[in-house]
Amino acid sequence: MENPLKVLELYSGIGGMHYALLDGGYANAEVVCSIDISPAASLVYKHNFPCTTHCERSIEGFSAEDFDRMGFNTIMMSPPCQPFTRLGLQKDVDDPRSRSFLHLMKLLPAMQSPPNYILMENVKGFENSKAHELFCKVLKQLGFSVVEFLLSPKQFGIPNSRLRYYLLAKHNQKEFPDEVNQLGKVFDDIPLCLKRFCNNTGSKENPTKTLEQFLEEPSSISDEYGLPEKTLLRYLNVMDIVNPVSKSSTCFTKSYGYYAEGTGSVLNTGSTLDMSNVLANKLRYFTPTEVANLMCFPEQFSFPDGFTRKQKYKLLGNSLNVYVVSCLLKFLVT
Incomplete structure (x- = not known):
């Protein structure tokens, strides 16, 4: 150069x-x-x-x-x-x-x-x-x-x-x-x-990282990120459910958090996943910060005050x- x-x-x-x-x-x-x-x-x-x-x-x-x-x-x-x-x-x-x-x-x-x-x-x-x-x-x-x-x-x-x-x-x-x-x-x-x-x-010498390296501290996550009962009961079977030690997640789109299927993974924070007792599962959405982390935006990146969660997901979903x-x-x- x-x-x-x-x-x-x-x-x-x-x-x-x-x-x-x-x-x-x-x-x-x-x-x-x-x-x-x-x-x-x-x-x-x-x-x-x-x-x-x-x-x-x-x-x-x-x-x-x-x-x-x-x-x-x-x-x-x-x-x-x-x-x-x-x-x-x-x-x-x-x-x-x-x-x-x-x-x-x-x-x-x-x-x-x-x-x-x-x-x-x-x-x-x-x-x-x-x-x-x-x-x-x-x-x-x-x-x-x-x-x-x-x-x-x-x-x-x-x-x-x-x-x-x-x-x-x-x-x-x-x-x-x-x-x-x-x-x-x-x-x-x-x-x-x-x-x-x-x-x-992602090679044998440099394996893929786990999701936990991209997550916020659990104590900082508000209840608003938990999946609503209606969503759990209706869409659990079609969701991509991952946990903190998973080495993959699906693409986060601009409709994440609005549509349940095909817009991005959800996180299981519980010890197991119980399909027979749907409401017992501890599932939540990834936060906008966590989505930004997975897209490798630096720590100093932020949204101006006043942006809604929906707006943040949409803008991140349109990014790279x-x-x-x-x-x-x-x-x-x-």
């Missing part, structure tokens, strides 16, 4: 990409501007990064000249995933939420100084989309080398499943190692050339795993 990283953080959300940059420990690196259209996410971002220039507006309002004036050499982004999900009806480029990403594809070729590096995160399924095809075509025309992954935190030794698509791109004749220099392949494992940037990869992105960023720029 010749020059300090100057990052444009697009679709910045609550700052997961920014924290991944900080986790890398790069000298003189900075986020020159963060952009997100969500008022709630922007409040959280500015609360945690008050010194970063943040724009609460759509990317469609920016020109190539605007981007050139920012002086960034790296783009980190997580575009809206709904156009590529079943719940979002998989409308792909026809979804209005894809417009800003399509606009970005027009901006990159028009820039006088395109970035040296691009790191993008999205949902599994993006790799089969028309948007993916168009974006890779733009990157190829601009001379980027591209590597793609489908990875989950579980592969990095973190007891949480969150399978996501990642695209890494280098500009100006910068090549990736031969091990991953295979055009069109999406890697679903951690190659050796990436492992050297990871402290813990900081540690996974940090490892990929190191691999990209080194």
